[in-house]
Amino acid sequence: MPTTAPAFSDATASDSALRRFLFGLPGVDAVGLEARAASLGTRSIKTTAKAYAIDLAISMIDLTTLEGADTPGKVRALAAKAVNPDPLRYAPPRLSSDPLDAEPDRMTPHTAAVCVYPDMAATAAAALAGSGVKVASVATAFPAGRASLDVKLADVRDAVAAGADEIDMVIDRGAFLSGRFLKVYEEILAVKAECGTARLKVIFETGELSTYDNIRRASWIGMLAGADFIKTSTGKVATNATPANTLLMLEAVRDFRAQTGVQIGVKPAGGIRTTKDAVKFLVLVNETTGEDWLDPHWFRFGASSLLNDLLMQRQKLSTGRYSGPDYVTVD
Amino acid sequence: MSEQNRLSVYKTYKLYVGGKFPRSESGRVYEVTDSKGQWLANAPKSSRKDARDAVVAARKAFGGWSGATAYNRGQVLYRVAEMLEGRKDQFVREVAASEGLSKSKAAAVVDAAIDRWVWYAGWTDKIGQIAGGANPVAGPYLNLSTPEPTGVVAVLAPQKSSFLGLVSVIAPVIATGNTAVVIASADAPLPALSLGEVLATSDVPGGVVNILSGATAELAAPLAAHQDVNAIDLTGADTALAKELEIAAADNLKRVLRPQPVDADGTSDSEDWPASPGTHRLTAFLETKTVWHPTGALGAAGSSY
């Protein structure tokens, strides 16, 4: 990549131009990438840093339910949890040695968003009104994306009309894997146009793209097409967010901002279930893109069960005792 | 016409450097006699400058020779055996005169020397598998060790075994792709100088083998100290000279093959040249290069999360 801002409009002028651009990106050595991600995973995050990381992680969660069995009741329960993750306010006396003692009682932050199917967006919007928690809706025939463009765009319009603040679209992996990169790009452009003020998250389904080179290329297609976020996965395939694919996408947004000045968010989704995992991802962010991305506006976790583990760890930090599932809410 | 009436043509023995047959730049020669002291010929008495020129030639030839395929080097070494076979009579005469052997014993020595070229010809494309291979490292890496020639090797040929010993020290050095600067037996240099003529007509590229005659110590000292020589074979040095040369060789950490065994009095080589040579003279002038490369996975799906 040249260090001067490239003429990206040229890159998307034609299918062949886009292919040349994507294949001109630096390759990714899989072993080296995974080794770097693993090495950052050995950072030891303790005490004050851990407390900071836990609250930051909670505030970055797109609390998600994407099931065929979803109902308005389920969505309202999830919304309530997102707004007020720790209703039991379980706060016994702190240990005198607690490093957090010096700080005033900190409220548990709310999550960043609740993520639902489009038909649940209105329910979520009503439940979250005024809370500061965003409504995110998957769209574009999530998760497979196998529908006509018209249907996908209608899906997006529905979600936006229902009050979605954020749209999580899926790319056409079939088009990508058969080399029709411009089709992928143009579809994202079309979806973006339907989003209005909603922020667009573009899901690559990295587990289906298979190679890291493909993930880097997909990241650039998404960024060139105006994605506000690039997102790893739907959570519906075998391999979802990993430290390595997230590191790779963080490198992409870092490089994109360096060349264009435009900052784009990253959302790993699926498979992140423990505090330990979440903290590793935050270390990746901290040491790859830096603190500008350590903000719910720029980094999200697509997760559900992660939240309770973060809450239990939060309780452990403040009480010195290990918590248990009876001290967090089951939703 | 009776043979006695014909005046024979004497041969002017010359050095073999860079594929050419120069006289010593010093213009010096010395008398070579047979084992009974009878004059055989004059041999060039090489100087330090001849040694220097030989190193330049050997270095120049190294890239091409070490870069040649092992199969090609094998064929070239085999060609040397073929050429020698056709000039056997000459070498039998020279060896008999140099070493004081009967004609039949000298013939046996020459046969063995020819067979030794054949032995080493066959090693060129096998030593890599014997001395190298894949190493099963504990990680996602392909790891291969390959033997490579060390470079320019100075060879002090045995003092006694003027031909079989000579061939036994030259052939393993060049079989693996090294180039050689050879100091012939001081007292019996004629088979070595004649070998140069054979090498020149055996597809051995010029400079791969360079042959100098003269005083061993005088030539060996600058070679042992030469910063562009990578290794030295001290076979033809006596104990005192070998030590002196090994000390000089340490200046650029040349690989050193010590003379062994030496006579009880420490004066010269007494290796069992007819014996099967094994591989140690091949491996003595090889470097092991180990190359790592990540193997990775087919896709990005292998992570543990």
Added chain:
Amino acid sequence: MTMASAFEYAPAPESRAVVDIAPSYGLFIDGEFTEAADGKVFKTVSPSSEEVLSEVARAGAADVDRAVKAARKAFEKWSALPGSERAKYLFRIARIIQERSRELAVLETLDNGKPIKETRDADLPLVAAHFFYYAGWADKLDHAGYGANPRPLGVAGQVIPWNFPLLMLAWKIAPALATGNTVVLKPAETTPLSALFFADICRRAGLPKGVVNILTGYGDAGEALVTHPDVNKVAFTGSTAVGKAIARSVAGTDKKVTLELGGKGANIVFDDAPIDQAVEGIVTGIFFNQGQVCCAGSRLLVQESVQDEVLDALKRRLSTLRLGDPLDKNTDIGAINSAEQLARITALVETGEAEGAERWSAPCELPSSGYWFAPTLFTNVTQAHTVARDEIFGPVLSVLSFRTPDEAVAKANNSQYGLSAGIWTEKGSRILAVANKLRAGVVWANTFNKFDPTSPFGGYKESGFGREGGRHGLEAYLDV
């Protein structure tokens, strides 16, 4: 040294209480800890704090003689043991090292100054693996390609450096014992403790007395050891200058010698490299162990067309390196091993500046006590600069550029050394072509500073001779 960040990592120190350091240690000769004959001692300090860790006996010539005699005496029985029995001793040692690896990692970090992350994740696992690997050879020597029933040499005199104290010990002792030799080993004077800890492991493993002898001391003891007439094998890892002196000293003897010496490794980055991984490889290449690594990639050769991009990324990355308390699990860059080494690095860096190379050091605050040097780059370096030729043995990278693969190879090989090199390109045929032309004993392609007991290691040219590791590593200890 971190980016100014809201995410400040709290200190995460490994507990130093896991290891007991005695106030004084003796020499380990014939299975016993003993004072030096002349009663001399020296202090070993922690390079990160200058705190005295312990007082250690200083071996002299009389002690060397005593240790060599003990090793000679032990040789007869040890070499006559069935290989399968020798193997079991080595397996025991490997297992005890694994069990006690946390103690050893802390001890090594304290004595050497390198980060606990490295001793924990690199040094100690490799140490145990090395013993485990050579243990398995002890009863398989007939199959190693050195003929039937290859014989050991006798007493091995081994002198090791301070940069990987325990790992270098393992590289020396494991193959020596597997092949039936006995050893006298001298660790470096600034890092004696892990070798003495290892001596105790030998006792716990029930290793016969005299098979391993450890002599702590200075260069005079090392010299007495390698020149001792009853030593059959000399193995040395350290500077090229000392290596040459040893090569001279053994001239005219029957001693077999292996030398692992200096290097000035070229790390070649082509324009089609996987840039992000190449940057990591450059960092690993020169900042692993504070650059105090003989095979460090201390010369970066970067293709001109990507030079700016690579240097920008490299500087950004270096700004995230965390320098400080080596016991902190998050520390990337520890202390320089000694005041002497720090002075040498400082002097060479000053020479680099005086010769016109452009210096850039990562912005970081150095601790007030101990020996520290900030990760440093030199740009605008040419082959003529001292910093491109001399081994600095510190966290200092010299950056040179090239235009074509031919030029890269020519510059990489333009050194009296030939230990290591790196190649970064996504083009497989280029890797093979360049690797083939590099005159270096270890070539890392799209990776750097990887080590394994099965993988032969050693240099061309003035980087030494012989190979350690793998089947090749046996040869140095066999009479073949």
